[in-house]
Amino acid sequence: MAQIDRWLKDVGLGQYADLFAAHDIDVDIVADLTEADLAGLGMSLGHRKKLLKAIAAHEALPAAVTAAPGDDA
Numbered sequence: 001m002a003q004i005d006r007w008l009k010d011v012g013l014g015q016y017a018d019l020f021a022a023h024d025i026d027v028d029i030v031a032d033l034t035e036a037d038l039a040g041l042g043m044s045l046g047h048r049k050k051l052l053k054a055i056a057a058h059e060a061l062p063a064a065v066t067a068a069p070g071d072d073a
């Protein structure tokens with residue numbers, strides 16, 4: 001879960017790290033999240049859109065999330 005925590009912080013949504021952990025959202029499923037999923041978690045519309053854009057910007061999201069700081073993933 002540390003990778004998701006770091007990635008959420010990097011995209012400015014670190015406040016959701018505990019929420020993702022509580023719902024077992026890890027690198028294997030984060031790219032599959034939908035706006036409805038995020039709404040169900042209680043995320044605001046703006047934060048849902050921001051997160052979905054961040055996911056779309058990283059087609060190889062698990063690689064981007066799991067890369068060590070400073071790596072060019």
